[in-house]
Amino acid sequence: MECTKLFSFVFYLSCLSSLTVIQAEDPYLFFEWQVTYGTLSPLGKPQQVILINNQFPGPTINSTSNNNIVINIFNKLDEPLLFTWNGVQQRKNSWQDGLPGTTCPIKPGTNFTVKFQVKDQIGSYYYYPTTALHKAAGGYGGLRIHSRDLIPIPFDIPSGDFDVLVGDWYSDSHTSLKGFLDSGRPLGRPDGVLINGKGVTSKDDKPMFTMQSGKTYRYRICNVGMKNSINVRFQDHKMKLVEIEGSHTVQNDYDSLDVHLGQCYSVLITANKEANNYLLVASTRFTKEVLTSTAVFGYENGKGAPSTVLPPAPSDGTDGIAWSMNQFRSFRWNLTASAARPNPQGSYHYGQINITRTIRLSASSGKANGKLRYAFNGVSHTDPETPMKLAEYFGLSDKVFKYDLIKDVPPPTIKGVGDGESVTIAPNVLNATFRNFVEIILENPEKSINSFHLAGFSFFAVAVEPGVWSPEKRKTYNLVDAVSRNTIQVYPNSWAAIMLTLDNAGMWNLRSTTLERGYLGQQMYFSVVSPERSLRDEYMLDDTQQLCGVAIGAPKPPPYGLA
Structure with missing residues (x-):
């Protein structure tokens, strides 16, 4: 009897110990951001920019898989403000995605604490403001998610880790640019290219990045x-x-990389040349006039100024699209490398899953009330005063928006740019079935390249091809080792196919990463609802969450269960 009691007590202690391990929280990282305006001269001309803690670009969020991120954001601008965490999947938590369709903005002169977890993710991402046209004033920064120590990475740990935030830039203020778009005018050509917030380089500049001979660095x-x-x-x-x-x-070597809007790539550079200073070159693609910027990267004790002879930009003899498309095809998923969880990336055989739904989205332009708008399948999205996710949660959707204004196939009238067809301006929300495996075709009938980002998920980019999509085109899909990612480019008069499982309950945004297109309506939301209303599938609205619109004063819905 005493042995039985002793065994029971030991078993109890063992269970209690296991329970303690299970309930232990992942580490927390705390940040405080003061978001202000400041005056800088990125292209040599003073202009207003958005600073975070007096920095442009903003501070890097340096995290590890499964970390909890807590950011207390003080909005000292004169307008409402939101940030999105581009590429962070926000598992079960679209409340924190930082888009006007899901989250009430932070009012001027107030602060709000954002809380999210980088759950089961690794990789390179960035954040930026999503309200108004604030991105045109900066407010962006890098976001790294490192692998946990117990999960190996498929290369030696680099001797250094650098963020390279590149992008085109306008010397006009973000308010002027917003005025152009609101009046129906496109933005036109940017004025330059920035590398980490700088667009003017002199031969006397100190290196932006410094390496030691013989060592390898991650950019x-x-x-x-x-x-x-x-x-x-x-x-x-x-x-x-x-x-x-x-x-x-798969670790291929490249002389140059096309990095399309919204995309992030990690490369290794080995300092195996003469100890000197060199130039990192960033130049626009598919533009009549090429804009170029440079930054100095060098070796410790590097000798003298870098050569002024820049490495040539790629070209296939025409506009470079065929070259760029071939480069996309060269990207392959490393099937044997570990993922964020301790299993190989290639253990998920996406090409063997039956597709339950095909959604074709034609991204085109048109007019509404005589002004330029961009659309998906003829509907140009607009954000209502009450975020759609909030309205859905409180059971007030019918007061804010209608579901399924677009169909799974674009109307035959969609032809592209300059056709003058009218578009419908409305909140664009498509119902989607939780855990369905879907195929989304992104069609670009226009004359310029486009790029699209899907929040809340990683998808398999199985094809990017010229021409018009048809079911027969599935024969061209990469169903073995397409890269799992969250942003995909679509070339002019071309299409892209992505495949994914809708396993993340919430309200998730699909948008053009071209600023004027997204601002003028080329975005939409997928409502992915768990029928069980369970905390296993989605978090409830946090008590500290900001409320706005019709949600103010509305009775709270019943709490989710634990099933």
Whole structure:
């Protein structure tokens, strides 16, 4: 009997110990941001920019998989403010995605604490403001998610880790640019290209990045711009591609990389040349006039100024699209590398899953009330006063928006740009079934390249091809080792196919990363609802969450269960 009691007590202690381990929280990282205006001269001319803690670009969020991120944001601008965490999946938590369709903005002169977890993710991302046209004033910064120590990465730990935030830039203020778009005018050509907030380089500049001879460094390159794809190249050094937006890739070497709007790539650079200073070059792609900026990267004790002979930009003899498309095809998922969880990336055989729904989205332009608008399948999105996610949660959707204004197939009238067809301006929300495996076709009938980002998920970019999509085109899909990512470019008069499982309950945004297109309506939301209303599938609205619109004073819905 005493043995039985002793065994029971030991078993109880063992269970209690296990329970303690299970309930232990992942580490927390705390930040405080003071968001203000400041005056800088990124292109040599003083202009108003958005600073975070007096920095432009803003501070890097340096985290590890499963960390909890807590940011107390003080809005000292004169307008409402939101930030999105571009590429962070916000598992079960679209409340914190930082978009006007999901979250009430932070009012001027107030603060709000954002809380999210970088759950089961690794990779290179960035953040930026989503309200008004604030992105045109800056307010962006890098966001790194490192692998946990117990999960190996498929390359030696680099001797250094650098953020390279590149993108085009306008010398006009963000308020002037917003005025152009509100009046129906497009933004036109940018004025320059910035590398980490700087667009004017002199031969006497100190290196932006410094390396030691013989060592290897990781450069996380993100295109945080507004209009153009950017080609990046390192003078006299090859880039070994190792990661795209959270996925380890087959490690091919490149002389240059096309980084399209919203995309992030990690490359390794080995300091195996003469100890000198060199130029990192960023130039626009697919533009009549090429805009170029440079930054100095050098070796410790480097000798003298870098060579003024820049490495040439790629071209296939025409506009470079065929070259760029072939480069996309060269990107491959590293099937044997570990993912954020301790299992190989290639253990998820996406090509063997039956597709339950195909959604074709034609991204085109048109007019409403005589003004320029951009749309998906003829509907140009507008954000209502009450975020759609908030209205849905309180059961007030019918007072704010209608579901399924667009169909899964674009209307035959969609032809592209300059056709003068009218578009419908309305909140654009499509119902989607939780855990369905879907195929989304992104069609670009226009004459310029476009790029699209899907929040809340990683998808398999199985094809980017010229022409018009048809079911027969599925024969061209990469169903084995397409890279899992969150942003995909679509070339002029071309299409892209992505495949994904809708396993993240919430309200999730699909948008053009071209600033004027997204601002003028080329975005939409997928409402992915768990029928069980369970905390296992989605978090409830936090008591500290800001309320606005019809949600103010509305009775709270019943709490979610634990099923």
